[in-house]
Amino acid sequence: MIPRRLILAGAVALGAAATFVAFQPSPVAAREAVVYKNPQCGCCKGWATYLQRNGYKVTVIDVDNMEDLKRRLQVPDSLHSCHTAKIDGYVVEGHVPVEAIDKLLTKRPSFTGIASPGMPSGSPGMDGPKEDNVVKAFGPGGIRVFGIY
Template identity: 55%
Template sequence: FLNRSDSKVSENPALGGKEVTVYKTPTCGCCAVFISYLEKKDVAVKTENVKNLDDIKQRNGIPSQLWSCHTSMVDGYIVEGHVPIEAIEKLLSEKPNIKGIALPGMPSGTPGMPGPKTEKWEIRSLNQDGTVGTFMTI
């Protein structure tokens, strides 16, 4: 999709020029803050406002226990929720054989969410066989 005229190139070296597409509902405020967070990290973001976000999640095989308020895609990977840039950078540098990563729910202090960080964030991996594991803890 980098050849499309409306695509952008990420300046963040860890993303290798890849654009992140964020699917969200039009009224989600914390999603807009998450997008601003990515942009401040030199990530090119394409925003797709959708009415039925559950459909995006179901079509991509994201188990409901991993759901958050937005779903992102980058370089063929799913990034579900308020995932910190460190996890996205690790995903794209290591290129594991998984469907993607997720930070379930909307934990306090995560990128886009108000409040202090009150616990370690367990970034989950969505494996090709549909199982869920631990990708990293921040």
């Protein structure tokens, strides 16, 4: 016969474990991206495909006035690129590599988002020889380098 205390201790441990698992963030939710782009942009499609190949569920929305969208999402003018994405509450501007996005979603800093300004050669979705892709973080605290990829 199993002592009542042992059964009670097991039930408490099982309940604590279930609570811990229930409150873990869902990796699926953090892997969804909504990409806003100009209808004629080909490299934007390339970046969306790159995200899909790296496990993201991507929804692409064509937008005629990207400047208004970037302004609403508080992307600084100096960081503009050709497309803008929303990923798990963050803004991701331009040809940002998955490594930078994963770092952002893991660390969860208090930024508005990250950006790869311009259209760096060889970056995800862009042809040409690979250049350093300087990804910058932006938000109420200003702009700073987030990483070089």
